[in-house]
Amino acid sequence: MAERTTPIRVLIAKPGLDGHDRGAKVLARGLRDEGFEVIYTGLRRTVDAIVAAAIEEDVDVVGCSILSGAHATLLPKLVASLRSSGASDVLVVAGGIIPEADRPELEQAGISGIFGPGTTIAEVATFLRANARRR
Amino acid sequence: MPVDAKHLAAxxxxxxxxxxxxxxxxxANQRIQEALAASVADARNALVVGLTGAPGAGKSSLAAALADxxxxxxxxxxxxAIDPSSHESGGxxxxxxxxxDEHPDDDGRFTRSIATRGSGRSLAHVAAAATILVEAAGFDLIFVETVGAGQAEIGIARLADVLLVVEGPEGGDEVQAMKAGILEVADIVAVNKSDRPGAQxxxxxxxxxxxxxxxxxELALVSATAGAGISELLATIDAAGAGRGVRGRIRRVEAHLVAAAESHVDAQVREATASGAxxxxxxxxxxGAQPLTGSITALFGISESPDA
Structure with missing residues (x-):
C-alpha cells in the first residue's frame, strides 16, 4: 500500500449538550503535535452539523468527545448519517466517559475506537495511523 | 430536514x-483545468475576497457575518480558512x-479549513487552486481568510480581487507597524469590534x-458579533470588486502558477537539505572546489540568468 503523502485529517467534535471541552482541546493540540491536521468545531454541535463539517473538510477521522452520557444515541446516529452521506470510509472514534457495558453495542454500530480516561495521545495517534483510510 | 447523501453530494x-x-x-492540474473550463462555459464570475490581519482581530467572525x-x-x-501548519510536526x-455557524442543510454555503503544509510563511500553496474549484462549483462570493504575516500578505494580495484588512480596536502600535506592509496593498481596512471601547x-x-x-x-467600522456595519461593508466590497470581469479568473491562475513555482522550489530545498547535498x-x-555560480542550478534545478 502506498505511503500517505498528506497528513491525516481529523475532525474533533463535541456533539450533544455538555459544555466540557478541555479533554477535546487537549486531544486536538496533542494530535497536531503528532502531525495530524485537526479541525476543531467547538461545543454543542448537532449530528447533522458534524456530518456536514466532516464532508466539507474531507476528513479521514471523526473523533467525538462525549461526557454527557448521550453516546448511546448520538454515536450510532452519527455513523449512520455519515454512511448515508457516502462517507462510510471515515473512521469514527469516541472518547470521554463511556461505560464498559455500552462498548459492545457502540462497536457493533461502527464506532471503531473507544478511548476512556487515561488513554495517552500517543495511543490515540497510533490507533488512527493504523486504522484511518489510505489515500 | 436531515442531511442525506443527495443533499451533501455536491x-x-x-x-x-x-x-x-x-x-x-x-x-491536480487536470482537475484545475476542468474547473476553469467549467467556469468559462457557465460564465461564472466569482468575487474572491481576501481577509487578513493580526490573530484575534476577528477575521473568522467577520467572514461569517459577511457570509450571513x-x-x-x-x-x-x-x-x-487558512491556518499555519507546525514546522515541527507537520500537523x-x-x-x-x-x-x-454550521448550516448543514444549506447547499449555498461551503466552509473549508486549509493548512499551509509545506508553504513556509507564505499563503497555502493550494489556496488559489481551491478558489478555482470553488468558483466552478457555483459559489459566487469566496472569502479567503489568512493570518497576515510575512509573505502570506503578498500571496493573499495576489490572489484576492478585493483585499480586506481586519483590525482590532486596540490598533495603535501594531497599526503603525503594519502601515508599510499590508495597508499599502489593502483595498479596504475594517476596524472590527466597534462595540468595544477604543474602536472609534x-x-x-x-x-x-x-x-x-x-x-x-476605504475604511469601515464594524462589529462582526453585533452585526453592525456588515451590510455596508459588503456593499463596499462589491463596489471595490466591480468591473473585475474576466480579470478575476486570470488573477487566480496567475496566483496558482506562482504558488506552484514556490511549491516546487520549496520541495527542492527540503530535498537538498535532507539529503545533505x-x-x-x-x-x-x-x-574553492565549486563555484557559487551554477550552484542553485545544480542543487535546485533553477536556471540562472546568463550574465549572473
Missing part, C-alpha cells in the same frame, strides 16, 4: 476535489469553524494616518 465532490489538488501532480448577510440575499458563499490545529479612536487614527496617501483604502555544496564552495 459539497462532497468539491471537498474531495480540494483534497486532490492538495496533492500536486498531473491529476450575502446568503440572506441568495448569494452562494464559501469560506476558505495543524484548524479552529476557524468554532466561530462559523482606532478608526480615527487610521483615517488620519491613511488620508494622506494617494489611493488610500546543500551542506556538501556549501562545503565545496568554501573550499
Amino acid at each position: 459539497r462532497r465532490e468539491l471537498a474531495q476535489g480540494i483534497s486532490a489538488v492538495e496533492r500536486p501532480g498531473p491529476a 448577510v450575502a446568503r440572506a440575499v441568495g448569494r452562494r458563499v464559501a469560506i476558505l 495543524a490545529l484548524l479552529g476557524d469553524r468554532v466561530r462559523i 479612536a482606532a478608526f480615527d487614527r487610521l483615517r488620519s494616518g491613511l488620508a494622506l496617501g494617494a489611493g488610500a483604502p 546543500l551542506t556538501t555544496r556549501a562545503e565545496q564552495i568554501v573550499a
Whole structure:
C-alpha cells in the first residue's frame, strides 16, 4: 500500500449538550503535535452539523468527545448519517466517559475506537495511523 | 430536514476535489483545468475576497457575518480558512469553524479549513487552486481568510480581487507597524469590534494616518458579533470588486502558477537539505572546489540568468 503523502485529517467534535471541552482541546493540540491536521468545531454541535463539517473538510477521522452520557444515541446516529452521506470510509472514534457495558453495542454500530480516561495521545495517534483510510 | 447523501453530494465532490489538488501532480492540474473550463462555459464570475490581519482581530467572525448577510440575499458563499501548519510536526490545529455557524442543510454555503503544509510563511500553496474549484462549483462570493504575516500578505494580495484588512480596536502600535506592509496593498481596512471601547479612536487614527496617501483604502467600522456595519461593508466590497470581469479568473491562475513555482522550489530545498547535498555544496564552495555560480542550478534545478 502506498505511503500517505498528506497528513491525516481529523475532525474533533463535541456533539450533544455538555459544555466540557478541555479533554477535546487537549486531544486536538496533542494530535497536531503528532502531525495530524485537526479541525476543531467547538461545543454543542448537532449530528447533522458534524456530518456536514466532516464532508466539507474531507476528513479521514471523526473523533467525538462525549461526557454527557448521550453516546448511546448520538454515536450510532452519527455513523449512520455519515454512511448515508457516502462517507462510510471515515473512521469514527469516541472518547470521554463511556461505560464498559455500552462498548459492545457502540462497536457493533461502527464506532471503531473507544478511548476512556487515561488513554495517552500517543495511543490515540497510533490507533488512527493504523486504522484511518489510505489515500 | 436531515442531511442525506443527495443533499451533501455536491459539497462532497468539491471537498474531495480540494483534497486532490492538495496533492500536486498531473491529476491536480487536470482537475484545475476542468474547473476553469467549467467556469468559462457557465460564465461564472466569482468575487474572491481576501481577509487578513493580526490573530484575534476577528477575521473568522467577520467572514461569517459577511457570509450571513450575502446568503440572506441568495448569494452562494464559501469560506476558505487558512491556518499555519507546525514546522515541527507537520500537523495543524484548524479552529476557524468554532466561530462559523454550521448550516448543514444549506447547499449555498461551503466552509473549508486549509493548512499551509509545506508553504513556509507564505499563503497555502493550494489556496488559489481551491478558489478555482470553488468558483466552478457555483459559489459566487469566496472569502479567503489568512493570518497576515510575512509573505502570506503578498500571496493573499495576489490572489484576492478585493483585499480586506481586519483590525482590532486596540490598533495603535501594531497599526503603525503594519502601515508599510499590508495597508499599502489593502483595498479596504475594517476596524472590527466597534462595540468595544477604543474602536472609534482606532478608526480615527487610521483615517488620519491613511488620508494622506494617494489611493488610500476605504475604511469601515464594524462589529462582526453585533452585526453592525456588515451590510455596508459588503456593499463596499462589491463596489471595490466591480468591473473585475474576466480579470478575476486570470488573477487566480496567475496566483496558482506562482504558488506552484514556490511549491516546487520549496520541495527542492527540503530535498537538498535532507539529503545533505546543500551542506556538501556549501562545503565545496568554501573550499574553492565549486563555484557559487551554477550552484542553485545544480542543487535546485533553477536556471540562472546568463550574465549572473
